[in-house]
Amino acid sequence: MIERMLEDMPRTAAVAPTGGAFAPVSTGPEPVTPGRFALVSVVIPARNEAQNLPILVEEIAAALEGRAFEVVVIDDGSTDGTREAILALQAAGRPVRHIRHDRSCGQSRAVRTGALVAHGDVVVTIDGDGQNDPRFIPGLVALLEEGPPGTALAAGQRTGRTDTRLKQFSSAFANGLRARILKDATRDTGCGLKAVPTAVFRRLPYFEGWHRYLPALVMREGLGIAHLDVVDRERRFGTSNYGIFDRMLVGILDLFGVWWLLRRGQRRPEIREL
Structure with missing residues (x-):
């Protein structure tokens, strides 16, 4: 339903200015300019994070003080007190929206839903477990606002990982393999902290696991990326909703799927209306 609404939205095309010079035509979202x-729409994919959400939302509010923002919690089929936690935040005056999946569909689908329903012109993603520190959100947004034209992704890259050694090893292996094959110039795509203009986010090809390949998908559109080192924190409450070996096996298939997408999207003509 949301996808159908977006397809019906009007698309803009640049008008050629007088004097003979023609501006590029936009066949989708408007060009990315500083x-x-x-x-700012902060999207939190969350499954059974009722204890972490109140702390995380307050940290987001402190980080974005002085800016217009909304927090969009994508409740991915939670079975705990997520609804009650969000109601308490709303009663306290926090600009929190509760978008619920009727069943758990995974982090990628939750991020996708957040990008589709966001009211803001930029989407910032952050994990719901509290391991991502919201104080880095302004820096990510600034990389887009102050960067060169065409910068369409600001990605956090974790330092001081707090995960188990096995999880760190699997992450390092996956990141190294991905970087060698996709050449996406990114050390760590698993960090949940990312900022992307909403219009760009909505036009990226979607598949399960896409949130780990955003740098490559953005570069496929002929757009630029920027990075920010961020500090990784320990989870306060609960346990991880994602495994290691099952994610690794699926990730290898996704990797070659993205490689195929990159190979099939290399020709990008300059489009002009005459």
Whole structure:
């Protein structure tokens, strides 16, 4: 339903200015240019994170003090007190929206839902377990606002990992293999902290696991990426909703799927209306 609504939205095309020079035609979302975003949408994919969400939302509010923002919690089929936690935040005056999946569909689908329903012109993603520190959100947004034209992804890269050695090893192996095959110039794509203009986010090809390949998918559109080192924290409450070996096996299949997408999207003509 959301996808159908987006397909019906009007698309803009640049008009050729007088004097004979023609501006590029936009066949989708408007071009990415530096400037201040009017509203920041912070998307939190969360499954059974009722204890972590209140702390995380308050940290987001402190980090974005002085800016217009909304927090969009994508409740991925939670069975705990997530609804009650969000109601308490709303009663306290926090700009929190509760978007619920009727069943758990995974982090990628939750991120996708958040990008589709966001009201802001930029989407910032952050994990719901509290391991991502919201104080880095302004820095990510600034990389887009102050960076060169065409910068469409600001990605956090974790330092001081707090995960188990096995999880760190599997992450390092996956990141190394991905970087060698996709050449996406990114050390760590598993960090949940990312900022992407909403219009760009919505036009990226979707598949399960896509949130780990955003740098490559953004580069496929002919757009640039920027990075920010961020500090990894320990989870306060609960346990991880994602395994290691099952994710690794699926990730290898996804990797070659993205490689195929990159190979099939190399020709990008300059489009002009005459």
